[in-house]
Amino acid sequence: MTTHILIIEDDPSIANLQKDYLEINHMTTTIEHDGRKGLKLALEKAFDLIIIDIMLPNMDGFEICKQIRQHKQTPIMIVSAKKEDIDKIRGLGLGADDYMVKPFSPSEMVARVQAHIKRHQTLTSDKRDAQQILEIENLTIDKGAHKVFLLDQELTFTTKEFQLLLFLAEHPNRVWSKEQLFEQVWGMDVLDSDVSTVVVHIKRIREKVKATHLADIPIETIWGSGYRFNK
Structure with a gap:
């Protein structure tokens, strides 16, 4: 089964870097640069994990995370340049599973994505x-x-x-x-x-x-x- 990741990131260079490393590791990606459109996509389609930046046009990553959590338990990773503890605590408090600070190691990002997906799939299978x-x-x-x-x-x-x-x-x-x-x-x-x-x-x-x-x-x-x- 193909693993599908949604990337909500307004910086094309960062989004493409994430895309390249994820696809090298056999994951399909969809990129959305607008916050509001990214939320719409996250709610309408099924993804195995969602990567969200905080500073986005039209809707910030915190609000996106909050609204996704009201409807879905899809794993969420926040990847942001905001490195203050208060931002990390807020993101995790809104339901994000992880928080990485830019600049980040692409290989570490992939490892974290794989770990979250594996954990989520294990939990989902236990529901049976x-x-x-x-x-x-x-x-x-x-x-x-x-x-x-x-x-x-x-x-x-x-x-x-x-x-x-x-x-x-x-x-x-x-x-x-x-x-x-x-x-x-x-x-x-x-x-x-x-x-x-x-x-x-x-x-x-x-x-x-x-x-x-x-x-x-x-x-x-x-x-x-x-x-x-x-x-």
Whole structure:
């Protein structure tokens, strides 16, 4: 099956660089330079992954990411010249699976794309098994349906939030460092700049649980070490 990537990037030289490296690695690409048109394409057609720049004409990458996440769980990578932590935290908070800063290594970009697609395909294939139910106290995780329930109330998580919660729940009572979680859930060797990705996703999981006013998910921060799911 052909892997199809959507690139929403207004700089033709960067878009073509991404296209060349992805197609060398046997992936089909579609390029859109306009933000609003890129969103329309992302919602209307099926892609295996979407690469989005932030600074785009007519609609910025943050808004595109937000609107895609309201309808689809397609893996999203933000590739942007905006390198401030606040931009990365915002992008990940809106549902992006990854955030790379320009200039980037094309070979690293390809590796990250492949890792995200592989993880997403694995998760999608697991949905066929409707018997994969994990129950821990007030928490129920339906791996087959990709659903999470807290005291019978369904919570909505992005793909990476779901994968991170599931991994911790399946490996309880052990402290996992941020680097280990990044490697296990994102499927890539960790870089110093990637550690914040895990922190943001843990924060988002806790916020969504807290907003229910029902109960807590037992993810404990072990200061200086990482996180532990207590069972």
